Amino acid sequence: MTKATKPIPVYTETESFTKNSFRDFYIASYQDRQDAALRRVSPHRHTYYEIIWITEGSGTHTIDFRDYAFKGPCLFLLQPSHIHQIRKDGPTKGYVLKFNESVFAAEAGAGNLLLKYGIFDNINVQPVLHLDASAVALLDDLMQKMLQEYKQPSSLSEVIIASYLKIFLLQVYKFKDLHQEVWQPAPEPRYLIYRTFKQLLEERYQQQHAVQDYADALALTPRTLNEITHQYAGKNVSQLIKERLVLEARRLLHHGQFSVKEIAAQLGFEDAAYFTRFFTKNTGVSPVAFRNKVSEPVPA
Numbered sequence: 292m293t294k295a296t297k298p299i300p301v302y303t304e305t306e307s308f309t310k311n312s313f314r315d316f317y318i319a320s321y322q323d324r325q326d327a328a329l330r331r332v333s334p335h336r337h338t339y340y341e342i343i344w345i346t347e348g349s350g351t352h353t354i355d356f357r358d359y360a361f362k363g364p365c366l367f368l369l370q371p372s373h374i375h376q377i378r379k380d381g382p383t384k385g386y387v388l389k390f391n392e393s394v395f396a397a398e399a400g401a402g403n404l405l406l407k408y409g410i411f412d413n414i415n416v417q418p419v420l421h422l423d424a425s426a427v428a429l430l431d432d433l434m435q436k437m438l439q440e441y442k443q444p445s446s447l448s449e450v451i452i453a454s455y456l457k458i459f460l461l462q463v464y465k466f467k468d469l470h471q472e473v474w475q476p477a478p479e480p481r482y483l484i485y486r487t488f489k490q491l492l493e494e495r496y497q498q499q500h501a502v503q504d505y506a507d508a509l510a511l512t513p514r515t516l517n518e519i520t521h522q523y524a525g526k527n528v529s530q531l532i533k534e535r536l537v538l539e540a541r542r543l544l545h546h547g548q549f550s551v552k553e554i555a556a557q558l559g560f561e562d563a564a565y566f567t568r569f570f571t572k573n574t575g576v577s578p579v580a581f582r583n584k585v586s587e588p589v590p591a
Contacts, residue, residue, distance in 0.1 A: 335374065
C-alpha cells in the first residue's frame, strides 16, 4: 500500500493577517536571533500576494519545486499559486508584506495594476531580484514608510498605504524590466488564456456573473477554465468573479456616492436584498455596516 501524499497547506488572510486592523494588508519587519534555532517552514502556498524583502542573509528559496539561491539584499514576489519554502544558511533580516487586490479598494483604477503590468507573473521573470544600491535604498524607504503607517494608523492610512504599495510595485516592475534578457521564450498558451480571461473579467464583471459566460467566450469548458485559473491564481473562476464584484462594491461603498440599491444595480444584481446577502456572505459584514466602518475616524 502506497503512503498517502500529504496535501500542501494553503494559508488564508484570516490565518496570516494576525492582530491586524487592516483587512487586506499586513507588513512586519523581522530579524532572526543569532542564538535561536532557525525555524523550518514546510512547503506551502497562500490565498494572497506576498513580498519578501531580505536585506541581510542568505539561503535557498524553493518556488514551485525549483531551488533559487539568494543573498541579501534581494526581493521575492509570490502570487497565490506559488508553492514555496525558504531555507536559511543563518540568521536573516528584512520585511514581509502580504496583501490581496482589495487593498486598492479605495483607489479607483489601481485594481487592475497587477493584471496590467504582470508584476507577480511567474512567466519569463526572475523569481529572485538582486538589485543595485540605488534600488535597494528606494525600496527600503518605501517599506519603512508603509510599516510606519501600518503601526500608527489614522483615518487616511488605508489610502496612504495603497498609494505607497502602488509606487513600490511600479518601481519593482521598472527594475524587473531593466533586468529582463533581450530574448524571451513565448509565454505558455494556457497562461495567455488566463490573461485573456482576466481582461474579459475586468470588462464584463458588472454584466456577467456566471462561469459559463467566460468559458463560452474563450471556447472552453468551465472545467478547463477552472483548471487554468487555479494554475495561475490558485483560485477557481467563481472565486475570481466574486472577488472582483466585492472589490468594486467596497470601492463604491467607500466613496459613499451611491445608495446600496444603486450599487446593486451597477454591479448587475437583480435587487438590493440579493446584493446585500452576497456582500455579507463574502465579507462578513453588511454593505451598510462596511460603509459605516470606513467612515469612522481611527483613534490616534
